[in-house]
Amino acid sequence: MASTWKEKDPAEEGDPELVKKARDNPKDMKDEEWAELLTSIQYQVARGHGTERAWTGLYNDNKDKGMYKCVCCNVDLFPSSFKFDSGSGWPSFYDTVKINDSEDNVERKVDSSFGMRRIEVLCKRCNAHLGHVFNDGPAPTGLRYCINSACLNFQKSEKK
Numbered sequence: 001m002a003s004t005w006k007e008k009d010p011a012e013e014g015d016p017e018l019v020k021k022a023r024d025n026p027k028d029m030k031d032e033e034w035a036e037l038l039t040s041i042q043y044q045v046a047r048g049h050g051t052e053r054a055w056t057g058l059y060n061d062n063k064d065k066g067m068y069k070c071v072c073c074n075v076d077l078f079p080s081s082f083k084f085d086s087g088s089g090w091p092s093f094y095d096t097v098k099i100n101d102s103e104d105n106v107e108r109k110v111d112s113s114f115g116m117r118r119i120e121v122l123c124k125r126c127n128a129h130l131g132h133v134f135n136d137g138p139a140p141t142g143l144r145y146c147i148n149s150a151c152l153n154f155q156k157s158e159k160k
Contacts, residue, residue, distance in 0.1 A: 009128065009153045010037045014060065026073040026126030042071050045150040046128040049120075054089025057149025066156040067097070073126035074153065075105045078145065086137070086144055091152070092139045093145040106145075108133060121145060 038093035044050040068078040078093040096104040111120035137144030
């Protein structure tokens with residue numbers, strides 16, 4: 001099922017000064033500023049640690065080549081080449097973009113909410129909730145990063 005709503009890049013319509021602050025110094029952003037900059041669903045999921053409904057996200061069926069970025073601070077998170085169809089209803093990736101061969105822009109922490117023990121995935125740069133990572137993904141990592149579309153922007157590759 002295709003998405004019935006479109007996430008927007010905050011840079012498209014947001015206050016330019018607020019966008020600059022979010023991109024340059026995201027940890028200095030106040031909660032009210034994030035609420036002003038993001039759409040309702042982006043704010044609920046990225047800042048409120050929510051989850052979009054399965055099969056409703058813009059990027060679940062996206063097959064374009066490019067880079068998935070944090071909707072809040074625009075840092076690179078997942079290259080499209082690591083995306084796969086997990087059948088879960090959310091965009092899934094088997095790895096993150098690497099910086100210096102091993103570091104990435106993702107923080108992982110234990111999430112014990114709702115009576116489950118999962119590993120939450122957050123943007124390391126701005127602390128946005130992205131989704132969760134599970135140990136049931138494909139080779140070569142065996143991981144499945146299950147990520148909310150509302151937390152992502154997509155930059156299509158210029159290469160054909």
